[in-house]
Amino acid sequence: MTPAAFDYVRAESLAHAVELKGAYGVDASLLAGGQSLVPLLSMRLARPGVVIDIGHLAEEETITEDNGAITLGPLVRHRTLEREGRIGATLPVLRVAAQHVAYPSVRNFGTLGGAVALGDPAAEYPATLTALSARIHLASHRGAREVAAEDFFLGGMITAVADDEVVRGVSVVPMGANDQFGFYEVSDRKCDYALAGCAVIRRWGAHGRASTRVALFGVAEQPLLLEGAAAVLDEGGTERWSDDALTAAADVARDSVDRAGGSRVKAHWAGVALRRAAANLLAGADTR
Ligand SMILES: Cc1cc2nc3c(=O)[nH]c(=O)nc-3n(C[C@H](O)[C@H](O)[C@H](O)COP(=O)(O)OP(=O)(O)OC[C@H]3O[C@@H](n4cnc5c(N)ncnc54)[C@H](O)[C@@H]3O)c2cc1C
Incomplete structure (x- = not known):
């Protein structure tokens, strides 16, 4: 399909784009890399009256x-x-x-x-x-x-x-030399969107206290920040996480997906993604 007709404006700067967005509001879409907007335009799932091109503004890179x-x-x-x-x-x-x-x-x-x-x-x-x-x-x-x-x-x-x-x-805030991360994504193929995924960040503060943040993607309408799972993992603040702690954290992940209206299979994958992301964090694995 071809896009519906729209006016095209090449912004001179981000400030210019802000000015144009202020003038056109919801009727205008910014065009950055075009990797999502162009397919949306082509399928007529987006029909802005004006497209404001910012993709060439090298100073914003x-x-x-x-x-x-x-x-x-x-x-x-x-x-x-x-x-x-x-x-x-x-x-x-x-x-x-x-x-x-x-x-x-x-x-x-x-x-x-x-x-x-x-x-x-x-x-x-x-x-x-x-x-x-x-x-x-x-x-x-x-x-x-x-x-x-x-x-x-x-x-x-x-x-x-x-x-x-x-x-x-x-x-x-940049991660410190001792801070750790784990990432894991379940997908059909390597380059596909995630069916489920998890990012775990563990930052080490003063006196050897760890603070962990766990977030899921692909399992609900928005990212799910799992404060309960992080609290379980932080308990004790030890170098390694016990199997019991990981099981409890994965249970929190599954419950959170259930509560957010995700399917049972998404809830299962969320638990798997969390456990594997945590394992990658502990192994220091730079996963791909
Ligand atoms: C085949 C394919 C596979 C993909 N797989 C993945 C994937 O696995 N994971 C993933 O994350 N993404 C994936 N994408 C999407 C890709 O990452 C896009 O680049 C990204 O989602 C949008 O970035 P963009 O610069 O292309 O934005 P655009 O397509 O230019 O814009 C996207 C939307 O954001 C708005 N916008 C752009 N910039 C701004 C701004 N500065 N301020 C306000 N609004 C703005 C636009 O108006 C539009 O509504 C995939 C895309 C394709 C085509």
Whole structure:
């Protein structure tokens, strides 16, 4: 199918895109990497009156470090997250998440800002950013604001982005040298969207106290942050997790999927994904 007719505007800067979004509101869609929007346009599942192209704004592909946080510009490509040495050194879980997105041609074009704005519940970034306690930066003609990732993804393809807002970046506190992560994805084929997946982050604070965050993807309408599972894993704060603790955490995962209305098979996969992500964390495995 061909898309319905729309007007095309090439934004001169992100500030220009914000201005245009303020003027057109819900009738305008931003075009970043186009990997989701173009198929949606072609299938006429999206019919914006105006498409605002930001994909060429190279200045929005930057990765900066300031005040103890790494800020990723909205046009940082999946390929950059996968390959950039700084990401591998400071946010390795994000590199692994990026490696699980589709295949190279999609990763070359697709952007972090586009994936975040889309809020696909089967996508890797929403849950990974939730586990990382990331903050999403938004801009509109009304001003700037930021939203914690756990409050940002509200439902299937529903996010906290208002009709006149633009995602202008994502900031994350880098992982320390002793911090650990585990990631696991159940999918039919390596490059497919997840049937279920789990990201586990364990950060070590002062006095050897561990703080764990566990988030599931692909099992409900939005990422599921499993505070109960994290509490079970944190109990005792030991180097390794007992089999009992892992079983209890997997039970929390299954219950959470049940409560969120996921199917029994999704609940089962959630438990499997959590156990395997935890095993990868303990093994220090850089999984793909
Ligand atoms: C075959 C295929 C397989 C895929 N597999 C996966 C997968 O396994 N995992 C996964 O996560 N993704 C997958 N994707 C999607 C891919 O990751 C997309 O790149 C991503 O979801 C959207 O990024 P984009 O830059 O292409 O955004 P676009 O397609 O340009 O835009 C997506 C949406 O976000 C809006 N938008 C874009 N940028 C902004 C912004 N800065 N502020 C506000 N709104 C914005 C657009 O208006 C649009 O509504 C797949 C895509 C394809 C084609």
